[in-house]
Amino acid sequence: MIATERLQLRIGARTLVENLDWQVRDAECWSIIGRNGAGKSTLMRALAGVRPPDGGQVLMQGRPLALWPLEALARQRAFLAQSRSDAFAYTVIETVLSARHPYHAGSYWENSDDHRIALRALASMEVDDLATRDVRTLSGGERQRVAIAALLAQDTPLLLLDEPANALDLAHQVGVMGLLAKLCREQRKTVVMIGHDLSLAHGISTHALLLMGDGRWLAGARDDVMQAPILSDCLHHPIDIVRHGSRSIFIPREA
């Protein structure tokens, strides 16, 4: 689905990612894990094609990102950024309908299919009752669910999500994670997401990519990578893993 070849990402004098050779295949669900400032969002922006690499390249379906026309790229990947600002008084439904523009080859107007898809996406995030509200009046969690609904309405094979659980209450965190896992399982969508909750990440992911913040990285199957000593080293804090039924709970040791 998406791959990187010898990818390098730098900010000023700092190397965040060095020679990343990484393959994300169809229907896989990847979690990107690392400390604050490790370069996770920078990598996500490079995957989405909104930030050029400092070396190497990103390939979508085997073709370098730079060669994809924007509209065609927007039919391949949807990107949930970490934060957003709403400058204009758009309604919730207008915001989600705007995610359908890649399917309209230059024409502005949406059709009834777009409305159906947008309303279904809003319903899946339990924000359909907010459809006519000005997005600037929403709570943080409601706005995040509308942004996820827009990402779903874009209906792309690849979903890139920078901290999707941000601002969500417990029930909606679990709901969103369950929905993403189901999209991978049942519709063979591919998910790459950033998250700081290791237990949530482990519950949904098939694979994990760790960024050490100094250029080093580790990618692999979830249980090969999400081991206590490896995560403790990456996150600079000792972590214990407790089994609870079929689940793994990641507990930071007390200071």
Ligand SMILES: Nc1ncnc2c1ncn2[C@@H]1O[C@H](COP(=O)(O)OP(=O)(O)OP(=O)(O)O)[C@@H](O)[C@H]1O
């Ligand atoms: N435009 C910029 N100018 C200067 N430094 C920047 C800029 N953009 C990012 N950085 C720095 O690059 C580093 C990586 O940022 P990035 O947002 O990718 O981290 P992250 O791993 O997503 O962190 P977090 O977990 O806090 O979201 C950080 O130290 C950040 O301060």
